[in-house]
Amino acid sequence: MKLSELLAGQNHRILQGDPAETHVTAGTAFDADRAAPGSLFIAVPGHLEGGPGTVAPVLARGAAAVIVEDGYVLPGTVEGACVVQVPDVRSTAAVVTSRYYGEPGRRMDVVAVTGTNGKTSVSYMVESVLRISQGVRAGVIGTAGSRIGDELIPMPRSVLTTPESPDLQYLLGCMRDREVATVVLEATSMGLLTHRVDRTFVDVGVFTNLSQDHLDDHGTMDNYRDAKLRLFQGLCRHAVVNSDDPVGARIATMMPGAVTTYALDTEADYRATDLVVDASGTRFTLHHGGRKYPAAVPAPGKFSVANALATVAACHFLGHDLAGLVSALERMPQIPGRFERVTTAGGTSVIVDYAHSPDSLDKVLGTIRDFARGKVITVFGCGGDRDTTKRAEMGRIAGTYSDLCVLTSDNPRNEDPEAILDQVAPGIEGTGTPYERLADRRRAIGFALSAAGPEDVVLIAGKGSEPYQIVGDALLPFSDMATVRELITVSAAQGLPSPR
Numbered sequence: 461m462k463l464s465e466l467l468a469g470q471n472h473r474i475l476q477g478d479p480a481e482t483h484v485t486a487g488t489a490f491d492a493d494r495a496a497p498g499s500l501f502i503a504v505p506g507h508l509e510g511g512p513g514t515v516a517p518v519l520a521r522g523a524a525a526v527i528v529e530d531g532y533v534l535p536g537t538v539e540g541a542c543v544v545q546v547p548d549v550r551s552t553a554a555v556v557t558s559r560y561y562g563e564p565g566r567r568m569d570v571v572a573v574t575g576t577n578g579k580t581s582v583s584y585m586v587e588s589v590l591r592i593s594q595g596v597r598a599g600v601i602g603t604a605g606s607r608i609g610d611e612l613i614p615m616p617r618s619v620l621t622t623p624e625s626p627d628l629q630y631l632l633g634c635m636r637d638r639e640v641a642t643v644v645l646e647a648t649s650m651g652l653l654t655h656r657v658d659r660t661f662v663d664v665g666v667f668t669n670l671s672q673d674h675l676d677d678h679g680t681m682d683n684y685r686d687a688k689l690r691l692f693q694g695l696c697r698h699a700v701v702n703s704d705d706p707v708g709a710r711i712a713t714m715m716p717g718a719v720t721t722y723a724l725d726t727e728a729d730y731r732a733t734d735l736v737v738d739a740s741g742t743r744f745t746l747h748h749g750g751r752k753y754p755a756a757v758p759a760p761g762k763f764s765v766a767n768a769l770a771t772v773a774a775c776h777f778l779g780h781d782l783a784g785l786v787s788a789l790e791r792m793p794q795i796p797g798r799f800e801r802v803t804t805a806g807g808t809s810v811i812v813d814y815a816h817s818p819d820s821l822d823k824v825l826g827t828i829r830d831f832a833r834g835k836v837i838t839v840f841g842c843g844g845d846r847d848t849t850k851r852a853e854m855g856r857i858a859g860t861y862s863d864l865c866v867l868t869s870d871n872p873r874n875e876d877p878e879a880i881l882d883q884v885a886p887g888i889e890g891t892g893t894p895y896e897r898l899a900d901r902r903r904a905i906g907f908a909l910s911a912a913g914p915e916d917v918v919l920i921a922g923k924g925s926e927p928y929q930i931v932g933d934a935l936l937p938f939s940d941m942a943t944v945r946e947l948i949t950v951s952a953a954q955g956l957p958s959p960r
Contacts, residue, residue, distance in 0.1 A: 461485075463500070463525050463542055466556040470546060472527075475534050477542025482525050488557045488626040494616070497522030500560070502553045502626070505529055515543075527552060554625045554658035561633035565661035568599075568635065569642040569778050572657060574691050575668030575702075577820045578767045579621070579646040580604065580924070581759075581798045582666060585771035586644040588792040593784035599635040602646035603814075604796060604925050606631050608638060617935060622651025625658070632660065642778070649687035650677055657695055664774045665696030668767070669705045671819030689714070700773045702766060703728045720777055722769035724762055730773045732765045739801070739809060739831050746772070746786055753783065756790040759799045761827035797924025799824065800941055804948050807914035812940045814924025816843065816870065818853045821921055825861035834915035835863040839908045840922050841901075842884055844875030844930075851880065855887025862919075864911060865895035868904035870922040871930040901929065905943050909951075920944065 464479035486498035492514035495501040501518045503511055503526060510518075512532050519526060519538040526541065528534075529549045546552040558565070571586055573579045580603045590596035591609070599608045603621045606613045613634055615627060622645065623631065635643055647657050647665075670685055677684075685707060692699050692711045701708035703721040712719045721728035724735075731747040737760050744765050746753040757768045772785045794800050800812045811828065815821040821840070828836055838858045842851045858865045865888050869877040877899040888895045898904040908918045920940045928935040 461560055463544070466500070466559050467544065467552075470552050470555060472552070473545045475528070475543040475545055477525070477540075479525070479542055479544060482542040484524050484560060486524070487630065488553070488560055490553070490624050490626055491616075492518050495521065495523045498524050500525050500527065500556065502527045502549055502556075503529070503532070504549050504553070519543075527556070548655075550625070550655040551658060554629075554655045557626045557629040558659035561629045562636075563659070563661065564629065564632035564636040565643075565659070568632070568640055569664075570632075570660055570662045571642065571644040571664045571666065571774050571778075572647040572660070572662040572691060572696060573644065573666040573668065573770075574647040574649070574652065574688050575666075576671045576817060577815075577823070578668035578763065578770070579648075580814065581764070581767045581795055582668065582770050582774075583644045583646055584795040584798070585767060585789075585792060586642070586775060589771060589785050589788040590642055590775060590780065592788035592791050594780060596641050596780075597639060599631075599640040599643045600645070601628065601631055601643065608635060608640055619930065619935070620651070621646050622648045622656050625656050628656055628660065647691055649684055652690040652695075653687040657691065660695075662691070662696035663698065664777055665691040665699050666770050666774055667692070667699065667701040667705070667708055667711055668770060669702055669819075670707045671817060698777055700770055700777065702770065704766070720773050722766070722773050724766060724769075730769045732769055735762065735765060737761060737827065737830060741790075748776075748782065753786045755786045758790065758792060758794065760831060761799070761823065763823045763827070764799065797926070797941065800925075802941070802944060802948070804909070804912075804951075806912075808909065808912040809915075809917045810909070810920065810944050810948075811917065812920045812924065812944065814926075815840075815921040816923075818850050818857055821854055822857045822861075824921065825857065825919065828917050828919060829861050832915075832917045834913065834917065836861060837864045837866065837908045837912055837916060837918045838862040839866040839868055839901075839904050839918065839920045841868045841870035841872075841877075842880055842922075843871045844873035844877075844880055846873075848883060851883040852887035855884040856890055857887075858921075859888040859891030859893035859895070862893055864908075865893055866904045866908045867895060867897045868901045869899045869929065870901075871926075873930050874932060901938065901940075902943055905940065906947050909944070909947055 463482040484500045486496045488500045489495045491509040495518045501523045519541045573582045587598040699719045703723045722730040732744045734745045736743045741758040743756045746755045815824045867881045929938040
């Protein structure tokens with residue numbers, strides 16, 4: 461495709477070459493080592509694997525063209541290469557990459573889910589209920605990678621929930637080419653703020669909730685909220701919002717006539733009442749359009765019901781049969797790393813959940829406390845190089861609901877794990893709940909399982925289905941659920957009453 465066609469309508473200045481004579485034939489890239497001969501390299505300031513400092517070597521390797529940001533000074537010329545300058549490389553990148561792949565979002569139903577909690581759960585639920593109820597071929601892009609049904613789409617390893625625009629548009633193109641009917645993607649605050657979701661042509665934007673998180677990125681809650689709200693400022697044609705959350709009411713005023721609401725505690729288009737919660741799930745009555753539908757989800761808690769309402773509302777708006785969607789909810793498989801449960805031979809319930817913010821930890825532990833017959837033991841930590849103001853608060857919440865806490869590492873990144881635990885510990889100490897400190901996460905999980913007996917519940921919080929620990933800049937293989945299953949298996953093989 462001609463670079464001039466990709467840039468049509470975009471404010472740009474030519475530094476060298478001719479966009480009308482430049483053909484992009486090998487994709488687009490932010491990462492210098494992924495820029496191939498014939499590709500378009502987009503030099504994003506601050507991007508660790510690329511950026512303006514890598515322009516010269518990328519051009520020398522044969523990239524067809526480079527897009528740089530205003531202020532960039534070309535160090536020399538490379539014969540045959542085209543270099544153009546734009547005011548904002550990220551917003552331009554979203555346009556040109558979408559065009560390069562043929563604007564694939566226009567060819568499918570696209571659901572984008574944003575909010576502090578529930579993005580992954582709603583994404584899995586949308587894919588599951590569409591597949592179960594009507595056999596719809598759906599794709600998912602988010603925390604656990606990108607997949608069509610159970611088949612993962614191979615991509616370079618990344619910690620980004622919302623991929624950068626070249627990767628996101630490539631994935632959408634793959635899904636379109638494989639006849640996917642619906643794509644559901646997780647839209648993070650940083651993904652929205654940095655234009656990754658631009659030009660995906662979202663049909664339904666879902667807002668779940670807003671609570672403290674990511675202040676290391678945004679500084680204030682107002683900035684964090686405003687980043688989330690970008691999804692509803694021209695990036696989606698319809699919104700499904702949680703009207704129990706104050707931000708949901710704000711979205712309704714931003715998109716008059718294009719908002720569907722759901723709630724548990726306030727009046728809404730989709731509402732749930734008569735909740736009955738136990739360890740296996742939640743039964744409830746769904747209200748919509750003057751009718752009642754008996755419903756159930758295989759996950760305990762009000763938050764699980766709220767996610768189910770968001771799912772049903774989004775899918776129903778897209779034209780799918782409501783009764784079939786409600787029926788499919790009960791038949792969904794467990795969502796990996798989201799209140800994912802396993803029971804030991806000794807009768808201990810073990811739950812792995814992604815809860816890594818004060819609000820999500822409070823909701824998960826509150827739900828567990830409601831149905832737990834024995835002790836509640838919580839294994840958790842706080843991420844390094846992230847918002848430090850939530851650490852003591854998470855300690856307080858864990859101590860309030862738990863009979864025993866086990867502090868451990870949760871992606872320490874470039875911080876000293878013990879220094880992180882030092883900041884969490886005062887919150888627990890204020891509750892008087894006993895706790896242990898074991899920075900080694902495997903040992904911490906083993907200790908918690910050893911301390912648990914029949915009818916006790918062990919919650920392992922913070923990482924969910926993540927398959928790694930981030931230590932420094934390295935992604936070290938580690939899975940909470942895989943570790944639990946391994947320890948349980950070893951214990952059973954050795955005839956021990958509980959694993960260490």
